[in-house]
Amino acid sequence: MAAPAPVEDRILAEADLRAISTAFDPDFYRAVYTDLPAEMDALWHYRVAGWLEARDPATWFSTARYLEENPDVAAAGIEPFSHYLRRGHREGRDVRPSRLMSAYYGQVGWGAHEWGYPAFDGAPGLAPPRRSRAAGGALLLTDEHRAAIAAEFDAHYYLAVNPDVAQSGMAPLDHFLAAGWIEGRDPNARFSVRDYLADNPDVAATGVHPFAHYLLAGRAEGRAAKSQLGFRYDVIARLKPVEDRLADALAAAQRVRLDPPERLAPLADLGDLHMTFSHDDYTAHSGGLQMCVRRESERFMARGVDHLHLFPAAFSPMVRLADEPGPLGVVLNGHRLGAHGAAAVQAALTPGSVGARRSFAIHSLLGHDPDATADILAAAGLSAGFFWLHDFASVCAGFHLLRNDVEDCAAPPRDSAACGVCAYGPFRARQEAGHRRLFDRLALTVVAPSQVTLDFWRAHTDLPARGAVALPHATLKPRGPAPQTAADRPLRVAYLGMPTVLKGWPVFRDLAIRLAEDPRYAFLHLGGQPDPSAPAAFHAVVATGDRPRAMQEAIEALEVDVALLWPLCRETFSFTAYEAAAGGAAVITGPDSGNVAAFASNPAIGRVLADEATLLQAFQGGEIVALSRRKRKARVFDQVYSGLSADLVTP
Numbered sequence: 237m238a239a240p241a242p243v244e245d246r247i248l249a250e251a252d253l254r255a256i257s258t259a260f261d262p263d264f265y266r267a268v269y270t271d272l273p274a275e276m277d278a279l280w281h282y283r284v285a286g287w288l289e290a291r292d293p294a295t296w297f298s299t300a301r302y303l304e305e306n307p308d309v310a311a312a313g314i315e316p317f318s319h320y321l322r323r324g325h326r327e328g329r330d331v332r333p334s335r336l337m338s339a340y341y342g343q344v345g346w347g348a349h350e351w352g353y354p355a356f357d358g359a360p361g362l363a364p365p366r367r368s369r370a371a372g373g374a375l376l377l378t379d380e381h382r383a384a385i386a387a388e389f390d391a392h393y394y395l396a397v398n399p400d401v402a403q404s405g406m407a408p409l410d411h412f413l414a415a416g417w418i419e420g421r422d423p424n425a426r427f428s429v430r431d432y433l434a435d436n437p438d439v440a441a442t443g444v445h446p447f448a449h450y451l452l453a454g455r456a457e458g459r460a461a462k463s464q465l466g467f468r469y470d471v472i473a474r475l476k477p478v479e480d481r482l483a484d485a486l487a488a489a490q491r492v493r494l495d496p497p498e499r500l501a502p503l504a505d506l507g508d509l510h511m512t513f514s515h516d517d518y519t520a521h522s523g524g525l526q527m528c529v530r531r532e533s534e535r536f537m538a539r540g541v542d543h544l545h546l547f548p549a550a551f552s553p554m555v556r557l558a559d560e561p562g563p564l565g566v567v568l569n570g571h572r573l574g575a576h577g578a579a580a581v582q583a584a585l586t587p588g589s590v591g592a593r594r595s596f597a598i599h600s601l602l603g604h605d606p607d608a609t610a611d612i613l614a615a616a617g618l619s620a621g622f623f624w625l626h627d628f629a630s631v632c633a634g635f636h637l638l639r640n641d642v643e644d645c646a647a648p649p650r651d652s653a654a655c656g657v658c659a660y661g662p663f664r665a666r667q668e669a670g671h672r673r674l675f676d677r678l679a680l681t682v683v684a685p686s687q688v689t690l691d692f693w694r695a696h697t698d699l700p701a702r703g704a705v706a707l708p709h710a711t712l713k714p715r716g717p718a719p720q721t722a723a724d725r726p727l728r729v730a731y732l733g734m735p736t737v738l739k740g741w742p743v744f745r746d747l748a749i750r751l752a753e754d755p756r757y758a759f760l761h762l763g764g765q766p767d768p769s770a771p772a773a774f775h776a777v778v779a780t781g782d783r784p785r786a787m788q789e790a791i792e793a794l795e796v797d798v799a800l801l802w803p804l805c806r807e808t809f810s811f812t813a814y815e816a817a818a819g820g821a822a823v824i825t826g827p828d829s830g831n832v833a834a835f836a837s838n839p840a841i842g843r844v845l846a847d848e849a850t851l852l853q854a855f856q857g858g859e860i861v862a863l864s865r866r867k868r869k870a871r872v873f874d875q876v877y878s879g880l881s882a883d884l885v886t887p
Contacts, residue, residue, distance in 0.1 A: 251849035252318035253283065254466035258642050259321060259657070261294040268292075268336040283315070292334035293317045295341070296653035301332040322847055325646065326827065333653060377413065381448035385413065388451060390424035396768030397422075413445075423447050425769045426749050431463035467742035468642040475640060478633065478659050481553050485603075488550035489561040495574030500584035502568060503544070507592045510536040510881070511544045511616060513609060514599040516551060517565055519572070522780065524811050525626045528709060528880055529599055530781055535882035537569060541593060544568050546612070548603025549575040554633045554663060555670030556605045578608035587617030596621035597881040598680070602629055606674035613678065620679040620702070622881050625689050625808055631697050633667040634660030636738065636805035644806060644828035647696040668697075675699045683884065685709045685809035686831040692806070707883060709809050712873040718820035721795050721865045726758040730796040730821065732777075732787060732812045735767035740802030743848055745770035747800070751855055762790050779815070785875065787812070791819025792872060797864045798822050799842075802851070806830030817841050820870040822863040824851070 262278040269291055272281055282293050290300040297317060303310040306329060309319050320331060334340075389409050395402040398421055401411050412423055420430045427447060433440040436459060439449050450461060463469075510532075518529040533543040548556070549563040556562045564581055566573040588594055596618050601609070613619065629635035631647050639645040639658045648654040650668070655661040674680070681703040684690035690706045729748075735741040745767070748759040752771040759772035766774040777790040791799070799816035801823055807813075807830040814835075816823050823842030825832045836842035843863070845851045854860045862868070 251322065251847060252315060253464050254468060254848075255318045255321040256283065256293065256315075257465040257469040258472060258640070259294060259297075259317070261657075264295050264334075264336075264340050265291070265293065268334075268340050282317075287315050287317065292336060294334070294657065295337040296331065296333050296657055298332040298334050302329075305330065305332075321643070331653065377445050377448065380452065381445055382413065384451040385409070385423065385445070385447055388424060388447075393424050393768050394421070396766075417445060417447060425745070425771060426461055426752075428462040432459070432461065435460060435463060467737060467746075471642050471737055472640055475659060478553070478663055482663075485550060485552040486560055489548070489552070489563060492549045492561075492563045492575050494563055494576055494580075497576065497580045497584065499574045500566065500576060500580060502573070503581070503584040504586055506542050506544070506586075507588055508539075508541040509544060509588065509592070509594045509616065510541050510885070511546070511594075511596040511613065511618065512599055512881075513546050513596075513601070513604060515602040516547050517567060517572075518545065518547075519567055519570055522778070524709075524809070525599060527779070527781070527784065527811070528624075528626070531877060532597065532880040532882055533570065535879035536885075539882075539887055542569055546581065546604075550603075552603035554629075554667050555601055556603055557666075557670075558605055558607060560605075562603065562605055562608070578605065578612060582608075582612045582615045585612065585615040587615070592617075593885075594618055595881065595885045597624060597683075598622070598674075599624045599626055600629065601671060601674060602635070606670045607677070609674060610677040619677075621681070622683050622884060623675075623680040623701070624880075625682060625684040625693055627808060628693070628696075628806070629667065630671040630699060631668070631693070632660055633663035634658065638738075638805050641737075642804065644804070647692075671699060675701065681705065681884075683707055683881070686834065688831050688834040689806075689808040692830075705884070707878055707880070709811065709880070710814050710875045710877050712814065712818060713876050715872045715874050718792070718865055718870040718872045719795075721797075723866060726756055727861050727864050728758050728760060728795060728797045730760040730762055730791070730794070730799050730816075731770075731772065732791070732799055732801065732816060733763045734765055735761070735763065735770075738804055740800070740804060741767065741770075743802040743851070744772075744800050747852065747855060748772050750852065754855075756858065756861060757855065760794060760796065762787060762794070762796075779811075784877070785815075785818075787815040788818045788875065791816060791821050795865060796821040797870075798824055798860065801825045801829065801832050801836075802848075803829050803832060807832045810835070814875055818873040818875050820865060820872045822868065822870075824860070824863070826851075 257279065260279050260282065265278040265282060266272055272278060282291060287299055292299050297320070299316050302316040302320060309316055320329060386409060389412065391408045394408040394412060401408055412421060417429050422428055427450065429446050432446045432450060436454070439446055450459065512529055512532065514525060514529055516526070518526040529545065533545070536543050545567040547565045549565045562578065563575045564578055565575055566581060594617060596613055598621070627635040628637050628647065631637065637645050637647055639654065645654060645658065650664050655664060679702045682693065682701040684693060684706050685708055687706045690704055694704065731741065731744040733739055748770045751757050759770065761767070761770065761772040761774045762777040764776065764778040775790060775794065777787050779786045796819065799821040801810065801813055801816065802825055806828065810832045813823050813832045823832065823836040825836045825842065825844055827833055827844055827846060833844045837844050845854060
């Protein structure tokens with residue numbers, strides 16, 4: 237095998253491959269280019285030869301037309317599909333559909349091709365590796381193999397990700413050598429048994445232990461320890477159809493047992509009242525939106541105003557239709573009144589006495605029937621209120637605006653090719669129509685927690701709002717310089733919060749793995765749940781109603797230099813970004829992170845980097861060290877929280 241490419245070239249190749257793998261359509265490619273050998277991987281062919289032959293990677297993208305209309309890309313010799321996915325769409329460059337699109341749709345019945353990767357469903361990397369015929373592989377495991385594996389085996393990681401092994405009491409290395417690798421279990425966070433066998437069929441055919449082969453031969457030959465397709469490919473491979481998610485939600489709603497209507501009797505005696513609607517029970521769950529509703533409730537109750545909160549008793553991923561089951565959970569002044577039908581809640585409410593102070597705010601319409609919501613408000617004598625933009629559910633059923641849950645889509649027109657290849661595309665009309673019914677029946681003032689969110693919303697919807705205002709959830713009040721840190725310590729880089737794909741955990745994890753042996757950096761994870769797949773020191777930190785500043789205080793106490801906040805979606809606000817800055821950490825993010833990018837674009841706050849390849853280069857080259865607390869003379873702040881709708885209603 238050829239020697240590996242220089243690091244700089246390999247970074248770009250990996251970034252391009254990851255971008256392509258999220259949108260490439262192997263079914264289309266193989267159907268229209270029938271000269272491909274049956275055993276050849278379609279994505280591999282496109283990368284190494286197909287684009288040079290002007291072959292198209294998907295129905296909606298013409299390679300030839302993109303290069304023709306963008307001569308700068310053609311002159312630079314850049315592969316066009318990755319260019320569009322990584323940069324071109326942000327630069328406003330257009331794409332044209334493949335000239336073979338109609339022919340392909342004719343083959344499949346003239347229906348829009350459903351997004352998915354069925355061609356990869358049976359790929360070797362998705363099935364457990366098979367035991368070698370040679371005595372289960374035992375004869376192929378020499379003393380040299382065992383010694384090499386033992387030197388790089390991570391027992392702590394192995395036990396953390398395999399709790400059944402930990403409970404068995406068996407030595408983790410012995411388990412991995414005897415059975416673990418055959419079951420597809422990994423020896424450390426940097427090596428994937430399944431990926432290595434799938435990417436190297438010659439190794440799989442010999443029956444040799446894959447980790448031993450990598451350590452003693454494969455690494456020197458330039459073979460990859462893990463697949464280079466990236467976490468986005470894995471997300472798409474596991475993507476659950478939206479219609480199945482909706483069906484599950486409806487089934488859950490049908491199972492909800494309703495409480496006796498007598499439990500709603502206190503609603504008839506309410507005077508001054510503030511009503512809120514959201515997607516869940518803010519008293520039972522934690523999170524940014526829940527904290528907002530809790531804070532709003534506290535402000536109104538401090539004025540002597542009762543607070544009534546309504547939420548779907550069973551979560552739903554989109555607006556509910558009139559004929560779908562939708563029991564509501566009811567919370568009055570922080571106390572549960574059970575689950576009830578919308579008609580029962582409407583019947584229990586009264587308009588209140590003349591002069592009563594009454595208001596409402598819709599924090600999320602997910603799981604609510606728009607007409608039933610308007611009817612409930614009418615029963616309480618309300619028609620004018622606030623609609624909060626905590627997400628973009630009023631624009632699309634994919635309320636994070638992530639194409640197939642992995643890539644920012646920027647809310648293209650509903651009839652665009654981009655919507656046609658997205659799992660949420662078929663449901664966008666339903667979501668928009670539901671919100672339009674709500675806006676038509678009520679006089680709603682749209683409230684956004686940031687100006688960038690409000691500007692984006694205005695540009696991508698024509699819902700008839702009565703007015704619009706930007707009201708940040710929090711502002712920063714300077715407190716003074718942060719304490720000086722030691723000059724010779726590593727740069728402390730932290731991920732904040734739960735380790736989820738949506739918030740960019742895989743980006744942090746992969747960076748920590750690549751730089752685990754680099755003495756310039758120390759990686760930390762501050763959150764409520766650890767993930768041993770990343771070599772990062774875990775610190776349990778959860779912000780609650782009683783300790784809203786817990787994260788900020790931990791960042792300050794641990795002297796975090798840099799908070800890596802790389803959400804895949806456009807954040808409408810991001811408490812985490814403000815907590816990081818308040819605790820004295822610099823914020824690093826990507827360009828598609830919404831208000832995080834707007835916030836971090838201030839050089840005094842942080843940096844916005846072009847993409848994940850640029851992020852890695854900044855760390856490997858050492859430029860990021862300039863963001864240490866000592867070098868930038870970090871400052872700390874107090875967060876001043878808003879009262880949300882309470883700040884917009886006259887006491």
